[in-house]
Amino acid sequence: MKTNKKLFADRKRTNILSVPEQKFISYLVPRIPQSITSDGLTAIGLLGSLIIFASFVLANYFNINYLWLAPFGFFVQWFGDSLDGRIAYYRNKSRKWYGFALDIVMDWISTVFIGLGFHLYVESEYEIMGFLLVALYGWAMIISQLRYKITDKYTIDAGLLGPTEVRVILCLVIILEILIPGTILYAVFLICVALFFINLVDTKKLMDLGDERDAAEKTNL
Template structure:
C-alpha cells in the first residue's frame, strides 16, 4: 500500500525552475549575498532567515501605523524593517546553495507563501497609516498578489522562475519604498494637474498600472507559448 505519492525517487527527479534575474542591481546583489552566506555563523540556517524576512515585513506594516503619530521614528523604523526583510528574504536561498543544503520544493513553497502573507501586513499598515488611501493600498495588494500568482503558475508550467521584470526586482522595489519614506517627511502631498494627492497614492497608482501591464503581457506570452507546445492537432 502506498503511503505517500512523494517517494525518494520522486524527490530525485524534481528539477527546480530556471531562475530569471536581470534587474539593475542583480550582479552586485548576488556578490553581496554570497559574501554574507560565506561568513554567517553555522548556527544560522535558511529557516532562520526566512522567518526574519517574514517578521520584518510584519513589523514594517506595524511601523507604518506608528508613523501616523510619529513620522520620523516610524518611517525610519520601516526602512530598517525593509533592510532586514531584504537580508532574510534574499539570503535564505543563497545560504542553502552555498552550503549545499537545498530543499527546493520546501524552500520555494515556504518562502513565497510567507512573502504573500507578509505583503498583506505591509499594505495593511500603509492603508491605516494615512500615507496611502485604503482603496489604493487594497488595489496595490491585489495587483501584487495577481502578479505573484502569474509568476508561480509560470514557474510550474513553463519551468522559469521570473524574479525580475526589466530593471526591477523586489530589491529595487524595496529601494523605491525607502526613497518614498524619505520623501514623505518632506512632502507627503503633491499637486498634479491642479489637484492635491497623497504622494504614496500617486506612487501606488503607478505601481498598480505597471504590475497590471506586466501581468497582461505575461499571461498573453505564456498562454501562447503553452498553446503552441501542447496543441498537436
C-alpha cells in the same frame, strides 16, 4: 567582492541591481553563523515586514519620525528573504519545493502586513490605496507563478525591476513622506498606476507563452 555564480544558477535575474546584489549576497553567505538556518533567515525576513508595519502604526499614533524604522525594516526583510534560499544552496541543504512554497507564502504575508500598515497610516478616504497596492502586487505574484508553471523557468523579476528595486523605491517614498508629509499618497498612486500597466503587459506576455506551449504540445501529440 566576487559573485558566487553557483548560488544563483537556479534562476535568471534581469533586475537593475542584480550584479551588486549578487556580489553582496556572495560576500554575506559564508559569514552567516551555522546556528542561523534558512528557516531562521525566513523568520528574520518576516520580522522586517513586522518592523515596517510597526513603523506605520507608530507614525500614525505618535510621531511621523517613526517612519525611519521602515527603511531599516526593508533592509532586514531583504536580508532574510534574499539569503534564506542562498544559504540553503551554499550548505547543500536546499529543499526546492519546500523552499518555493515557503517563500511564496512569506512574500504574501509580508505584502499584506506592509499594505495593512499603510492602510492604518493614511486617512480613511485614502485607505483603498493600501488595498489596491496589495491587490496589484498580488496580481504580479500570480503572474510570476503562472509563468513558472507554463515555462518551467522561475523568475522573480519584471524586466528591470525585481523585489530589491521595489524595496528601494518604497524606502525612497517613505523618506520623502517624512521630509514632506502627504507625498506618500501621490507616490503610492503612481506606483499603483505603474503596477497596473506592468501587470497588463506581463499578462499579455503570459497568454502568449500559454499559446506557444499549447501549440508545442499539440505538435508533439
